[in-house]
Amino acid sequence: MNIIQDITLRIFSREDVQAVQRLIHKTIGISYREVYPEEAIAYFKDHHSEAHILSDATEGYTLVLEWYGNPVGTGTLLGPNIRRVFIDPAYQRKGPGKLVMDRLEERALGKGISTLDLSSSLVSRHFYECLGYAVQKEEVIPVRNKQKLRYFAMDRNLRENPG
Numbered sequence: 001m002n003i004i005q006d007i008t009l010r011i012f013s014r015e016d017v018q019a020v021q022r023l024i025h026k027t028i029g030i031s032y033r034e035v036y037p038e039e040a041i042a043y044f045k046d047h048h049s050e051a052h053i054l055s056d057a058t059e060g061y062t063l064v065l066e067w068y069g070n071p072v073g074t075g076t077l078l079g080p081n082i083r084r085v086f087i088d089p090a091y092q093r094k095g096p097g098k099l100v101m102d103r104l105e106e107r108a109l110g111k112g113i114s115t116l117d118l119s120s121s122l123v124s125r126h127f128y129e130c131l132g133y134a135v136q137k138e139e140v141i142p143v144r145n146k147q148k149l150r151y152f153a154m155d156r157n158l159r160e161n162p163g
Contacts, residue, residue, distance in 0.1 A: 004095040009103060012062035012074070017050050019071045020064060024048045027086045035122045040149035043141070044121075048084065056083060061107050065096050075100035077107050082118040101131055105158055117155040125152050132156050 012020065028044045036044075056062065060078030064071055065087075073096045075085035082104055087097045108116055117136075120128050125135070133154040141149040 004099060006067055007072070007096060007099065008066045009099065010064055010066070012057045012064050012076075014054065014057075016064050016071070017054050017057075020053055020062075020074050021048065021050050023071050023074060023088060024053070024084065024086045027089060030089045031092075031123050032121065036149065037143075037145075037147040039144040039147040043143045043149055053084065061104070063100055063103055065100060067091065072096060073100055075104050077104045077116075080108065080113050080116055082116050085118075085124075097127060098131065109158055114159045115155060115157045117153065120152045120154050122150055122152075125154075128154050 025045050025048065028041060028048070032041050032044065053062075056076045056078050060076050062076040062084075063074060065073035071088075072091045073085075073087040076083050082101070085097065085100055085104075087100070105116065108114070116133075118128065118133065119139070120133070120135075129135075133156040136153045136155055139151050139153055141151075143149050
């Protein structure tokens, strides 16, 4: 089964907000539980609220990936910042994440943006490094119960570092 062949990639519409939030929260709940404390997971879920998703999609360019009508991925370009790239865990490591990133990077280049930045979770760092993004610094956000949420500020010059 070739998942990429059967994926539809389209622009986000306002009606997608709840389905995209469910996808993001499901992915966080499954993919992050091995590396983040529950307080950090709650922080991530709060951060990816319907209001934030809708605001970023309105101000930026958000994609939705569907497999036979079911949302399985998303990603947003907001100025030079890539954010909210999430792929359903059942579809990870099969190409949809790279497909989203390729389209977002194409859009950036089309807008004259050649350097992109993003914040990467511990889980996603390797994925972004494989696409040519480099860690600029490690960041820590304190969350409830004196727990910490670690992540990485990353960037990539699309012209100097082709993927």
